[in-house]
Every structure is written in structure tokens, then in C-alpha cells.
Amino acid sequence: MLQLNQRLTYVSEYIQGDCLADIGSDHAYLPIYALEHHLIRTAIAGEVIQGPYDASIKNVQAYGYDSQIDVRLGDGLSILTDSDHVDTITICGMGGPLIAQILQQGASKLKSHMRLVLQSNVQTETLRRTLEQLDFEIKQELIFKEKGHIYELIVADYQTNSQPLTQQELKFGPILLHHKNPQFIEKWQREVDALEKIKAQLDATKHQQRLEEINAEIEMINEVL
Incomplete structure (x- = not known):
């Protein structure tokens, strides 16, 4: 078999x-x-x-x-x-x-x-x-x-x-949102960490729009976590 x-x-x-x-x-x-x-x-x-x-x-x-x-x-x-x-x-x-x-x-x-x-x-x-x-x-x-x-x-x-x-359901999954197992937490914590690294390399004046997008995404993920 x-x-x-x-x-x-x-x-x-x-x-x-x-x-x-x-x-x-x-x-x-x-x-x-x-x-x-x-x-x-x-x-x-x-x-x-x-x-x-x-x-x-x-x-x-x-x-x-x-x-x-x-x-x-x-x-x-x-x-x-x-x-x-x-x-x-x-x-x-x-x-x-x-x-x-x-x-x-x-x-x-x-x-x-x-x-x-x-x-x-x-x-x-x-x-x-x-x-x-x-x-x-x-x-x-x-x-x-x-x-x-x-x-x-x-x-x-x-x-x-x-x-x-919804926007949250599209991003995180309509079913996974209600069953946040350790792998779900790990995946999205990794994503926050990666976004924080990108954010640290951006210039607040030159990349204002991108920084706003990253901050909004980090906020959405942290809200779910």
C-alpha cells in the first residue's frame, strides 16, 4: 500500500x-x-x-x-x-x-x-x-x-x-478565523514580524503611503491574534 x-x-x-x-x-x-x-x-x-x-x-x-x-x-x-x-x-x-x-x-x-x-x-x-x-x-x-x-x-x-x-474572512479564512490553532497563530505572527522588518527599512517621508498600508495590515492581524 x-x-x-x-x-x-x-x-x-x-x-x-x-x-x-x-x-x-x-x-x-x-x-x-x-x-x-x-x-x-x-x-x-x-x-x-x-x-x-x-x-x-x-x-x-x-x-x-x-x-x-x-x-x-x-x-x-x-x-x-x-x-x-x-x-x-x-x-x-x-x-x-x-x-x-x-x-x-x-x-x-x-x-x-x-x-x-x-x-x-x-x-x-x-x-x-x-x-x-x-x-x-x-x-x-x-x-x-x-x-x-x-x-x-x-x-x-x-x-x-x-x-x-468580509475582508477579514478573505485574508484569514472564514472557518480558520473561528479555529485559531497554534499553526494559525504562528503563520500570522511570522507575517507581523516580516512586516515590522519591512517597516523598519522605510523612510517616513518618502514612503508614507506604504507605511500607512503596513500599519493597517499589522493592526488587522494583531486584532485577529
């Missing part, structure tokens, strides 16, 4: 339906694991670079899932077709802006029954804004640490009449 790292194990817990599309599949580990644990019936593993694509094909063959996992080479959601009947899309281990860009460019491939399970390592606010624009409502959020890196996991389902997120 394939052993997943903790961050992908968390992702696997939110997969639903028969068909998974894993974008940026990283050796097809998640689709293989999902099949081994009977979470899905079929999967599509997408890779944008030839090397990881070849590695994914080898892995799928080694585990004997040639007929159930279709490894495809292409950019983002462009690998999907209307005949695929995908139920869950996973995009993991990327920055929030890149995941947001993948969703925006592939918006025509998103269907109302689909679930999105997205794992961001930086700038998740951008991703939340994009989900709101695409009418996907955040149903679950996790924040956790693995190998020194802090990750945020977002689970979103299609919802046209959801309430718009």
Missing part, C-alpha cells in the same frame, strides 16, 4: 464522488492512494512538465492502475473534457495565486456538482477571492505544518447564493 505524507492524507479525506482529477499530480501519488482506499473509481492525473508526466505513468503502471488512472500532459484544467464526469478536483502544493490562475483559466471546465480541494502554501487570500468570483463556497479549511512549512487546505463546493466574504 502506498503511504502518503500528512498533507496529502488530509486532502484525501475530502475527496467525493467516483472520479478525481488531480492537477499537478506529483507522481500520481494521490490518485493511487485514493484508488487503493476505495475513495474513487477512476482518476485523471494532470502534469504540465514532461518529466513528472513520465514519472506518473511509471508509478501508475507499477501499482497496476493503468485502466483506472489516465495520466495526461497539459496545462491546468485544459486536460479535462466534458466526457470525463469529474466529481472532485484537487490542486495541491502551490501558491494561492497560481491555483487561482489555474481555476480562472479553466473556469469553463468547472461544473456545479464538482468539489474543489485546494492546498495553498502562500497567499491564500487571492485564492479565496477567486473561489468567490467563481461561485464556489468554502465548506472547510485546515491549517497545519509539515516539514517546517505551513499549509492551508480549502474545500469548496458550488454555491450561487452564498454570502460574500
Whole structure:
């Protein structure tokens, strides 16, 4: 049986339906694991670079899932077709802006029954804004640490009449705001420390507007902490 790292194990817990599309599949580990644990019936593993694509094909063959996992080479959601009947899309281990860009460019491939399970390592606010624009409502959020890196996991389902997120909810997460675990505190304390360092290097006369922006951001974070 394939052993997943903790961050992908968390992702696997939110997969639903028969068909998974894993974008940026990283050796097809998640689709293989999902099949081994009977979470899905079929999967599509997408890779944008030839090397990881070849590695994914080898892995799928080694585990004997040639007929159930279709490894495809292409950019983002462009690998999907209307005949695929995908139920869950996973995009993991990327920055929030890149995941947001993948969703925006592939918006025509998103269907109302689909679930999105997205794992961001930086700038998740951008991703939340994009989900709101695409009418996907955040149903679950996790924040956790693995190998020194802090990750945020977002689970979103299609919802046209959801309430718009506040500025605080966009920045910190509508669910994470109410579950401030040690990783949440650590992430945002790091952010305050980084902003304080930037602030110390700015000239009060030349950079007045930037200083005001930084002070406002520090104030918002401290208010939440």
C-alpha cells in the first residue's frame, strides 16, 4: 500500500464522488492512494512538465492502475473534457495565486456538482477571492505544518447564493478565523514580524503611503491574534 505524507492524507479525506482529477499530480501519488482506499473509481492525473508526466505513468503502471488512472500532459484544467464526469478536483502544493490562475483559466471546465480541494502554501487570500468570483463556497479549511512549512487546505463546493466574504474572512479564512490553532497563530505572527522588518527599512517621508498600508495590515492581524 502506498503511504502518503500528512498533507496529502488530509486532502484525501475530502475527496467525493467516483472520479478525481488531480492537477499537478506529483507522481500520481494521490490518485493511487485514493484508488487503493476505495475513495474513487477512476482518476485523471494532470502534469504540465514532461518529466513528472513520465514519472506518473511509471508509478501508475507499477501499482497496476493503468485502466483506472489516465495520466495526461497539459496545462491546468485544459486536460479535462466534458466526457470525463469529474466529481472532485484537487490542486495541491502551490501558491494561492497560481491555483487561482489555474481555476480562472479553466473556469469553463468547472461544473456545479464538482468539489474543489485546494492546498495553498502562500497567499491564500487571492485564492479565496477567486473561489468567490467563481461561485464556489468554502465548506472547510485546515491549517497545519509539515516539514517546517505551513499549509492551508480549502474545500469548496458550488454555491450561487452564498454570502460574500468580509475582508477579514478573505485574508484569514472564514472557518480558520473561528479555529485559531497554534499553526494559525504562528503563520500570522511570522507575517507581523516580516512586516515590522519591512517597516523598519522605510523612510517616513518618502514612503508614507506604504507605511500607512503596513500599519493597517499589522493592526488587522494583531486584532485577529
